[in-house]
Amino acid sequence: MKFRLSMRIRHFLEGYIFISLWVIGFSAFMAIPLGRSLYYAFHELNVTSDGLKATYVGWKHFQEAFTIDVKFPSRLISTITSLFLEVPLILIFAIFIAMLLNRQFIGRGIFRGIFFLPVIVSSGAVLQRLQSDGGDSLPIFSQYNLFDVLRNVIPPEILRPLLDVLDSLTVVMWDSGVQILIFLAGLQAISVQLYEAAKCDGATPWESFWKITFPLLMPMILVNTLFSIVNSFTKRDNLVMEYIQSVFKLSKFGYASALGWIYFIIIFAIIGAVFYIFRNKMSERG
Amino acid sequence: MDKSESRLHYRPAGQTLRKRTSEYANKIFHYVLLISLSFVFMYPILYLISRSMMQPADLADATVVWIPKELSFSNFINVFAELKYTETFTRSVMNSLVPAMIQTFTCAIVGYGFARYTFPGRGILLALVLFTFLVPPQTIVVPLFILFNQFDWINSYLAFWIPAILCQGLRGSLFVLIYIQFFRGLPGQLEEAARIDGANAFRTFSRIMFPLARPAMLVVFLFSLVWHWNDMFQPGLFILDTTKFNLTQQLSVIYGLGEQELTLGMGGSTAGMIGVVPSQGNRIMAGALLTILPMLILYLFTQRYFVESVERAGIAGD
Structure with a gap:
């Protein structure tokens, strides 16, 4: 018995076979858990002798998260604000460094290596230890008593957070290794002739950055924005993550799932907004 | 070169000089900026190295900022035992090197399928790959844990290996996306030629396309390895037995013990003044350095590939 499949069907089948591994993995470790966690979010889970017992509680967990729980809303807000603060900073910083590295100069390879070093060093446990030892930020700003010097000029209520942000800039910089590389790759794909033509027409470097570099980097900016957002979920100092894990360790499974879903919805709203903005920006240029 | 020389003929001497000095100034500024950055x-790495060499005496000494008075590796020797380095190192290898190798292979297969085949539902499935990348792990923590518990994968390497085989695990979907991007860039004639020579789809992949994906493989492998090595989320969730902790977990353990010792022994502030805190801190810094040492050594040798392959693999596509 021999099947004769048409070329088309055969092509489909081969494709499905190649991706089958992922389809199984997606269903087992993403789709089903996602569905289950939604189910748990509306249930109270109790560990009994014959496994987990779920009783329906409706929106109770979601209401609790915002009304009774004192820690969650504040942690959520601070996580989201730091996301909004850090992602643009990372992007600006990464473009800046990538442009510095994009020139031809002696020792370029070494510098590229250095700028990527924090990706290896300062993720996870090591940075946590550094943090607890006070080695997580360069003491440039606090060291020289800038606070005392500037106190007379700028009101302390503004100055203190400002200096804190500047000090935490170093951590932001260390988070931008991968983004620098992606921008660098994007910059190298831009043909030099474009800049030469612009120069002949009398464009200043500033103008040619905004008219050539920036629009052509748009896809990389989107990629990097997404990557930075995703990176911030799994960062060691993500307060929401820590909190959900601590709730989870207390065996409040239903509540932890509900918190997970609240976070998920907010993150997806942000990502959706990012996609929307970029789509408009990119279609403007046609 | 020739061009600029020919320009010299019709330019006033003063102007070229000015131009040249401004060029030099520009160059110097560029280097100063780069070096300070x-x-x-x-x-972080300099801090780690410096602190891990220091003894309590060095910290009390105001003249010592970066370089300790005497060279001593006692912190390392102490912390090596505390970390149970050989054991925890092996475990770290098992739950980072092995999944990294698996992901390098399986994600290539899937990426190839998405990049080179069109089939009904491809668009939706691709969107789901991106979706998987964007879902915060926090959301599915609970069911995942319960599922792994049912399978009896808690405290076992299987919790890391099986998801990797199925292209999930730590950032599996990102790696699939990298491969898709890479395979898309290869010319289609390669497969046609293989087909004409009588190779079937799977032979074409394993003999021709997979070996060609070396730059992408390198990116995926190195990133997967480093991210797995430094990851604290997954081990924190799946490895609960303290005798099965890996390096990063053990580092947290000795850090916690240090804290406890101090608060139990004497008041934290007095301990700080006497210099016990710093010595413990230095040992932990030495531990932290030992924890990332394997990755640092790896980076030293593969630095070129890390950086260049990201550019070549064309991650930075759309």
Whole structure:
């Protein structure tokens, strides 16, 4: 018995076979858990002798998260604000460094290596230890008593957070290794002739950055924005993550799932907004 | 070169001189900027190295900022035992090197399928790959844990290996996306030629396309390895037995013990003044350095590939 499949069907089948591994993995470790966690979010889970017992509680967990729980809303807000603060900073910083590295100069390879070093060093446990030892930020700003010097000029209520942000800039910089590389790759794909033509027409470097570099980097900016957002979920100092894990360790499974879903919805709203903005920006240029 | 020389003929001498000095100034400024920024980027590692060599006496000494008075590796020797380095190192290898190798292979297969085949539902499935990348792990923590518990994968390497085989695990979907991007860039004639020579789809992949994906493989492998090695989320969730902790977990353990010792022994503030805190801190810094040492050594040798292959694999596509 021999099947004769048409070329088309055969092509489909081969494709499905190649991706089958992922389809199984997606269903087992993403789709089903996602569905289950939604189910748990509306249930109270109790560990009994014959496994987990779920009783329906409706929106109770979601209401609790915002009304009774004192820690969650504040942690959520601070996580989201730091996301909004850090992602643009990372992007600006990464473009800046990538442009510095994009020139031809002696020792370029070494510098590229250095700028990527924090990706290896300062993720996870090591940075946590550094943090607890006070080695997580360069003491440039606090060291020289800038606070005392500037106190007379700028009101302390503004100055203190400002200096804190500047000090935490170093951590932001260390988070931008991968983004620098992606921008660098994007910059190298831009043909030099474009800049030469612009120069002949009398464009200043500033103008040619905004008219050539920036629009052509748009896809990389989107990629990097997404990557930075995703990176911030799994960062060691993500307060929401820590909190959900601590709730989870207390065996409040239903509540932890509900918190997970609240976070998920907010993150997806942000990502959706990012996609929307970029789509408009990119279609403007046609 | 020739061009600029020919220009010299019709330019007043003063102007070229001015131009040249401004060029030099520009260059110097560029280097100053780069060097000062690289100091910021080197800071964590320099700090780690310097602190891990220091003894309590060095910390009390105001003249010592970076370089300790005497060279001593006692911190390392102490912390090596505390970390149970050989054991925890092996475990770290098992739950980072092995899944990294698996992901390098399986994600290539899937990426190839998405890049080179069109089939009904491809668009939706691709969107789901991106979706998987964007879902915060926090959301599915609970069911995943319960599922793994049912399978009896808690405290076992299987919790890391099986998801990797199925292209999930730590950032599996990102790696699939990298491969898709890479395979898309290869010319289609390669497969046609293989087909004409009588190779079937799977032979074409394993003999021709997979070996060609070396730059992408390198990116995926190195990133997967480093991210797995430094990851604390997954081990924190799946490895609960303290005798099965890996390096990063053990580092947290000795850090916690240090804290406890101090608060139990004497008041934290007095301990700080006497210099017990710093010595414990230095040992932990030495431990932290030992924890990332394997990755640092790896980076030293593969630095070129890390950086160049990201550019070549064309991650930075759409």
